[in-house]
Amino acid sequence: VQLQAYGGGLVQAGGSLRLSCAASGRTFRRSTMGWFRQAPGKERDFVATINWDGGSTYYADSVKGRFTISRDNAKNTVYLQMDSLRPEDTAVYYCAAQREYYSGTSAYTDEYDYWGQGTQVTVSS
Numbered sequence: 001v002q003l004q005a006y007g008g009g010l011v012q013a014g015g016s017l018r019l020s021c022a023a024s025g026r027t028f029r030r031s032t033m034g035w036f037r038q039a040p041g042k043e044r045d046f047v048a049t050i051n052w053d054g055g056s057t058y059y060a061d062s063v064k065g066r067f068t069i070s071r072d073n074a075k076n077t078v079y080l081q082m083d084s085l086r087p088e089d090t091a092v093y094y095c096a097a098q099r100e101y102y103s104g105t106s107a108y109t110d111e112y113d114y115w116g117q118g119t120q121v122t123v124s125s
Contacts, residue, residue, distance in 0.1 A: 001025040001114055005095045008119030011085055015123070019080040021095030021116055029073040030101035034112060035080045037091035037121075044094065046107040048080060058105040063089075085123045092118040 007019040019035070034049040048059045048069040057069050068081040078095060096112035106112070 003095050003097060003114055003116035005093065005116040005119045008093060008121045010122045010124065013086055013123055013125050015085050016081070016083045017085065017121060019082065019093055019095075019119060019121075021078045021080075023076045023078075023097065023114075026114075028076055028078075028097045028114075032098045032100075032103045032106055033069075033071060033078040034096045034106065035069060035078075035093060036096060036109060037089075037093045038118075039091040042091075044109055045091075046109070047093070049105040049107060050078065051105050052102055056105050058107060060107070082121070085121075087123050087125045090121060090123050092120050094118045 002024045005021045011017055030052045032051050035047040036044050037047050038044040046060050050057045050069045050071055054071050066084045071078045095116040097114040099113035
């Protein structure tokens with residue numbers, strides 16, 4: 001079971017990036033997926049989550065209105081479109097998946113069973 005996150009990079013404040021998370025070794029088409037981030041010296045924080053069919057999403061207040069989570073179950077891939085980026089968005093971004101099927105959205109790290117390796121997002125001022 002592997003989650004591969006990619007799409008990070010260096011961008012100026014106000015710019016955009018699109019992160020992708022491709023799953024392999026197991027189908028996640030029926031699983032809740034989430035994005036989290038961790039800045040240096042800080043805990044891993046919730047960013048966004050999407051339920052199994054994409055019908056329900058939930059965002060951290062800090063990214064609401066700027067970030068959009070989506071999924072393509074045919075490709076076993078989840079996306080995070082990040083617009084109007086700010087320097088405080090700088091962090092390593094991780095995707096995660098639940099083992100249980102047909103669950104609702106979740107903002108809690110301990111409710112996710114599988115984690116990707118992370119992709120660095122750096123926003124310069």
